[in-house]
Structure formats: structure tokens, C-alpha cells
Amino acid sequence: MNQTPMLEVRGLYKYFPVHQALADSLMRRPHSNVKAVDDVSFSLARGEVLAVVGESGCGKTTIARTLIGLEALTKGEIVFDGKLVNAHSQQPHIGLKQLRKRAQMIFQDPYESLNPRATIFEIVAEPLVVHGMIKDRKERVAAVKSALDDAGLRPAEDYFMRYPHELSGGQRQRVVIASAMVLQPELLIADEPVSMLDVSIRAEILNLLRDLRQKRGISIVFITHDLSTVAYFADRIAVMYLGRMVEIGPAREVLQNPQHPYTKALISVAPVPNPRLRRERVILQGETPNPINLPSGCRFHPRCPVAVDMCKENDPQLIELKQGHQAACLLVTKS
Amino acid sequence: MSENGNLFLRNLAGFWKTFRQNKLGLAGGFLVLVAVLVAVFAPALTDYDPSDIIRDANNRALTFAPPEVHGILGTDDAGHDVWSQLVFGSRISLVVGFMAGFIAMFVGSALGIAAGYFGGAIDSLIMRITDVLLVIPDLPLMLVLVATIRQMELKISPLAVLIVVIGLLYWTSTARLIRSQTLTIKERQFVARARAIGAGHWHIIRKHILPQLMPLIVANTVLILSTAILIESGLAFLGLGDPTKPSWGTMLNFAFDRSAISNGAWWFYLPPGIAILWVSLGCILLGNVLEEMLNPRLAAHHLEGEAGMIAIADVESKG
Numbered sequence: 001m002n003q004t005p006m007l008e009v010r011g012l013y014k015y016f017p018v019h020q021a022l023a024d025s026l027m028r029r030p031h032s033n034v035k036a037v038d039d040v041s042f043s044l045a046r047g048e049v050l051a052v053v054g055e056s057g058c059g060k061t062t063i064a065r066t067l068i069g070l071e072a073l074t075k076g077e078i079v080f081d082g083k084l085v086n087a088h089s090q091q092p093h094i095g096l097k098q099l100r101k102r103a104q105m106i107f108q109d110p111y112e113s114l115n116p117r118a119t120i121f122e123i124v125a126e127p128l129v130v131h132g133m134i135k136d137r138k139e140r141v142a143a144v145k146s147a148l149d150d151a152g153l154r155p156a157e158d159y160f161m162r163y164p165h166e167l168s169g170g171q172r173q174r175v176v177i178a179s180a181m182v183l184q185p186e187l188l189i190a191d192e193p194v195s196m197l198d199v200s201i202r203a204e205i206l207n208l209l210r211d212l213r214q215k216r217g218i219s220i221v222f223i224t225h226d227l228s229t230v231a232y233f234a235d236r237i238a239v240m241y242l243g244r245m246v247e248i249g250p251a252r253e254v255l256q257n258p259q260h261p262y263t264k265a266l267i268s269v270a271p272v273p274n275p276r277l278r279r280e281r282v283i284l285q286g287e288t289p290n291p292i293n294l295p296s297g298c299r300f301h302p303r304c305p306v307a308v309d310m311c312k313e314n315d316p317q318l319i320e321l322k323q324g325h326q327a328a329c330l331l332v333t334k335s
Numbered sequence: 336m337s338e339n340g341n342l343f344l345r346n347l348a349g350f351w352k353t354f355r356q357n358k359l360g361l362a363g364g365f366l367v368l369v370a371v372l373v374a375v376f377a378p379a380l381t382d383y384d385p386s387d388i389i390r391d392a393n394n395r396a397l398t399f400a401p402p403e404v405h406g407i408l409g410t411d412d413a414g415h416d417v418w419s420q421l422v423f424g425s426r427i428s429l430v431v432g433f434m435a436g437f438i439a440m441f442v443g444s445a446l447g448i449a450a451g452y453f454g455g456a457i458d459s460l461i462m463r464i465t466d467v468l469l470v471i472p473d474l475p476l477m478l479v480l481v482a483t484i485r486q487m488e489l490k491i492s493p494l495a496v497l498i499v500v501i502g503l504l505y506w507t508s509t510a511r512l513i514r515s516q517t518l519t520i521k522e523r524q525f526v527a528r529a530r531a532i533g534a535g536h537w538h539i540i541r542k543h544i545l546p547q548l549m550p551l552i553v554a555n556t557v558l559i560l561s562t563a564i565l566i567e568s569g570l571a572f573l574g575l576g577d578p579t580k581p582s583w584g585t586m587l588n589f590a591f592d593r594s595a596i597s598n599g600a601w602w603f604y605l606p607p608g609i610a611i612l613w614v615s616l617g618c619i620l621l622g623n624v625l626e627e628m629l630n631p632r633l634a635a636h637h638l639e640g641e642a643g644m645i646a647i648a649d650v651e652s653k654g
Contacts, residue, residue, distance in 0.1 A: 065527075068531045069530075069531075070527055070530060070531060096533070097533050100531060100532060100533030101533055104531070104532070105528070105531040107524050107527070107528055109524055112523060112524035112525065113524045113525050113527075113528045114525055114528075115525045115529075115542070115543050115546070115547075116525075116547075117546040117547060118542070118543075118546070122542075126529070126532060126534070126542070127532045127533070129538075130529075130532055130533050130534045130535075130538060131533060176528075179532075
């Protein structure tokens with residue numbers, strides 16, 4: 001088995017410059033940035049599923065878009081299969097086009113991610129066309145058919161000539177998955193693939209992703225705000241808050257023994273299908289701070305139920321607590 | 336692929352079903368269709384050649400003969416048959432108008448897509464050129480251009496000069512419209528998905544942007560046609576047409592020069608005027624209805640009464 005991690009992210013920053021008003025620019029006020037992703041590092045082993053969890057605006061979608069090159073990173077390094085993603089590097093590197101042949105992304109909204117004027121066949125065959133693969137017509141039809149089959153759209157031929165608007169949301173997401181899998185990628189970046197779907201369909205799509213992973217051994221970065229879907233099939237969980245990873249570790253460990261107060265609060269409010277079970281819920285106070293002017297010290301301290309004075313001054317780093325379980329909280333490291 | 340063909344036919348049938356309901360659109364289509372048919376079957380519609388001189392019994396040219404005396408629309412100052420001039424003139428007017436319109440549409444769409452899709456410096460450059468062309472008064476500029484090119488004696492047909500000048504000056508509104516639409520399409524998720532797959536710019540423009548723009552381009556082309564025909568008539572009226580191949584504008588120019596109005600020869604100046612009105616009205620009606628039907632943002636099927644009026648007002652303010 002290849003020991004090189006599928007994906008390694010080192011010190012990733014993504015700032016979006018805020019458009020400056022004329023007055024500010026005349027007064028020479030410094031440019032401000034939305035710090036969408038602020039120093040994030042993680043790695044993903046081959047065949048592993050990493051779930052990135054966090055509330056809206058914490059930067060998890062930005063990470064997904066940066067990984068596939070839809071956003072240019074501000075600072076940091078992305079290493080895919082031991083090669084730096086940057087065609088101009090001196091080190092062993094991989095260009096975006098090559099990366100996009102081996103890594104695919106699934107978007108959140110299945111209603112928006114399919115071209116309304118393309119047939120399902122065209123959509124699923126598109127990656128093959130773009131990368132000039134499987135030029136023989138019969139083989140291409142066979143490849144599209146098997147991709148649709150694997151995605152659970154059977155009989156595949158019935159879908160070839162249909163348009164996206166003739167399909168349901170779940171079927172559309174299956175088309176998106178078929179199109180992502182037709183190139184047999186090694187890495188799949190799934191940006192909230194089920195959050196727009198009905199609960200009844202979610203499980204089907206998640207099962208489908210799990211089956212694909214078991215059959216093909218692909219690695220998945222699974223982005224979600226929903227902890228209950230995470231528990232379902234992630235190997236590891238990374239929790240994000242305001243552009244920073246606050247906790248990362250094996251899924252079971254993080255869910256059963258959360259260390260960061262933000263993770264504890266998230267887990268405490270996740271619904272449990274047992275009405276008799278009473279748990280103490282941690283309801284966070286206040287709003288998420290503005291990602292342009294981050295709070296001093298620990299960025300979670302204004303909402304943290306257990307914050308103490310030193311949290312206002314010291315910005316905690318991820319500290320290894322147990323084998324592979326890291327959290328960024330001053331109180332945790334102390335105890 | 337035959338299955339694709341069937342889908343196309345099915346779409347077309349659905350389109351016709353909606354189109355049939357729209358009286359204005361049908362009227363516009365009828366006007367345009369009649370003009371095109373007249374141009375195509377011109378020789379069958381008249382017994383005379385436009386350059387034939389009609390003579391009376393004494394072998395003298397029959398000048399300013401009213402319709403009661405000769406043919407359908409009488410004769411002009413030199414004794415040419417007006418009806419045959421009108422019928423053959425439709426060919427010139429329509430060919431110049433259509434070709435100029437298509438050039439304008441092609442240039443405008445290409446520049447609009449480039450500006451909207453690539454943005455940045457390319458966008459600024461194209462949009463500044465557009466602004467400059469928009470603020471220069473069209474007619475004087477065209478007069479100067481056409482006259483200058485004629486002076487150079489390049490042995491190009493005067494009609495070709497007219498076509499190119501109109502075509503290369505009338506793309507600005509199309510370019511702005513297409514640019515703004517491209518800007519919205521570019522941000523849609525299926526374009527992001529295509530990029531994430533690894534598709535290049537050319538592939539994205541051809542497969543994802545252009546198909547969404549097509550309805551808009553079609554509707555806009557029909558509208559541009561009417562402008563091009565009007566401009567051609569205007570330039571020809573000012574004497575920049577090809578005197579050997581008279582269009583409707585050239586006929587008006589002759590009528591005006593040779594005092595048809597003071598002679599009361601209405602059969603000489605009214606018919607070409609009405610013909611120009613006929614075609615441009617037809618194009619405008621058809622273009623507006625097509626735009627309304629094909630552009631989902633202007634769709635008004637579910638709006639009734641006053642709300643429907645708002646949708647139509649929207650179309651007009653865009654035109």
C-alpha cells in the first residue's frame with residue numbers, strides 16, 4: 001500500500017479582500033480581508049474519509065473550492081499524492097488540469113450544478129471529453145453506462161437523453177456523482193452533497209458514496225454542517241470555527257469524547273432519535289463574530305461557556321492530546 | 336444523432352404551440368415572411384425589369400404615370416415601373432439588412448462573451464470601445480466612413496461597404512446585453528463544476544455559456560435586423576446606396592431628388608416608405624415576442640392583467 005498521503009494541506013490561508021470605499025482609501029486605512037480560511041493544516045490518507053464540520057461561514061466550503069483550484073489560495077501549500085499543486089514549482093508538482101483528472105468535486109446544490117441545456121449523457125461524458133479520454137464512441141457509451149449504473153440510475157440508457165429538469169433532486173445528485181466517478185478519481189471532495197436533499201434521500205446518497213468508497217478505495221473530503229451524517233461514515237472528523245480547525249481526530253473519539261468547548265456544544269445539540277434520553281444542551285450565546293475583525297486571543301472566547309481571562313490574549317494552537325486527536329483550546333491543554 | 340433530432344423537433348413543436356397564442360408575434364412573423372417571400376419570388380411578381388423604360392404609343396417615356404395609367408404603382412420620373420423597383424428593391428434592402436445584422440450580432444456576441452467571461456483588462460478594453468462607439472453619433476460617422484471608403488476606389492461593391500460599415504458599428508447594444516447575461520451565467524454552479532472537472536475556457540464557453548445565451552442571441556438578432564434595415568434605408572436615402580441596384584432607401588432618394596412630392600406622385604414615394612415600415616415593424620414585433628418567450632427572466636406566462644403590462648414594459652425599455 002502506498003504510504004504517501006493522498007492529500008496534505010500545510011498552513012492554508014484564504015483571504016478575500018474587502019472592497020474598499022473611496023473614503024477609506026483616501027484616508028489610507030489599511031485594506032481589510034475576510035479571513036475565510038486562516039492557517040489550516042491537515043492530511044488525508046489513501047482511502048480515508050475526513051469530515052469537515054462547522055457552521056455556515058466557517059470556511060469549510062472555501063477549503064473545498066481551494067483544494068480543487070476554484071479559488072486561488074492566499075498562502076500555504078496543497079500537496080496531492082506527494083506532488084505540490086502548482087505548475088510553476090521547482091519541487092515535484094502537478095498542474096491543475098492533472099489534479100482535476102484525479103480529484104473530483106461534488107457540489108452542494110444538485111439543481112444548480114447541472115447545465116439545464118445538456119443531456120444526462122453529455123453531462124456524465126463531459127469529463128471524458130475534457131480530458132480526451134476513451135475516444136472510441138462505443139467504449140465511451142459503455143463508460144457512461146457503467147458510471148450511471150454505479151450511481152444507481154438504472155437502466156442507464158433510459159437517462160441518456162433526458163434533461164436535468166426531468167429528474168428529481170436525488171436523481172440529479174446521482175448524476176453529479178456518476179459524472180465525478182466516470183474518470184475513476186482517487187480523491188473526491190464532497191461539499192455538503194446531501195444538505196439540499198430530503199432526509200429520505202440523504203441516506204441513499206450516503207450509502208452510495210460509502211459503497212463507492214468501499215469498492216474503489218477512494219479518499220473523500222466530506223464537508224457538512226450535520227454531525228449526524230458525519231457519524232455515519234467518516235473515519236476522522238475535523239471541526240472548524242471561523243476559518244480555523246479547532247479539533248481534529250478519529251470520528252468515534254471526537255464524537256464520544258469531544259475536547260474543545262465548541263465541539264461539545266455542537267454535539268450536544270445534534271438530535272438523537274430517542275425522546276427519553278435527556279442530555280444537557282450547551283446553547284452558545286451571541287452571534288458568530290465578523291470574520292473581518294476577528295476577536296483577540298482565542299477566536300471562540302466571546303461565545304465560549306468556559307472562557308477565562310487568558311483566552312482573550314492567547315491564540316491556542318492545535319495540541320496533540322491522544323493518538324491522532326488534537327484540539328486547540330488553552331483549557332484542554334492545561335488539564 | 337437521431338434522438339437528439341427528435342428532441343429538437345419536440346422543443347420546436349412546443350415553441351410553436353406557445354408562439355401561436357401570441358397575436359403580436361404572429362403578426363410580426365407574417366410581415367417578415369411576406370417581405371422575404373416577395374424578395375425570393377421577385378421575378379415572378381412583375382412583368383418588367385426595374386431598368387426598363389416604359390414608353391407610350393408615341394414611343395416617348397411615360398414619366399410620372401399614375402397607377403391608373405400604368406401597371407400597379409405607375410412609373411417614376413424616368414419612366415421606370417415603380418412596382419418592379421419596389422419588388423426588386425426588397426432584395427437589396429433585405430440582403431443588406433440581414434447581412435449587416437448578422438455581422439453585428441456575431442461581433443457583438445463574441446465581444447460580449449469575451450468581456451463578460453474573461454473580465455479584467457479584456458472587459459475594460461471592450462467596454463471602453465463600446466462606450467466610445469455609443470457616444471459617437473452613428474449616422475454622421477457612417478456617412479464619413481462609407482464616403483471615405485468609396486473614395487479609396489477599392490473596387491468593392493458599394494453594397495458590401497454598406498454591409499460591413501453597418502455591421503461593424505451596430506454591435507454595441509448586443510455586446511452590452513450579452514456581456515451582462517454572461518456575467519450571471521459565469522457565476523452559476525454548473526460553470527464552476529465544469530471548471531472543477533478540468534474544462535478549459537473554450538469548452539466552457541462553447542458548451543455551457545453559449546447554449547444559455549442562444550435564445551437571447553436569436554431574439555436580439557431579429558431586433559438588430561430591423562435597425563440594420565432602417566440604417567441601410569437612411570444611408571441610401573442620403574445617397575450612399577448603389578444607384579445601379581436601388582433599394583427602398585435609394586428609391587426614396589430618387590423620389591426626393593426628382594421632386595416626386597411637388598409633382599404629387601405619391602405612388603413613387605409612399606410605397607418604399609411603407610415597405611420599410613412593414614419590414615422593420617415586423618422584425619420589432621417578432622423580436623420582442625421572441626425575447627419575451629425565450630428569455631426566462633422576462634417570462635410573463637403566469638402574469639395576468641397589469642402585471643403582464645409590467646413585463647411588456649420591461650421588454651420595451653430593454654429594446
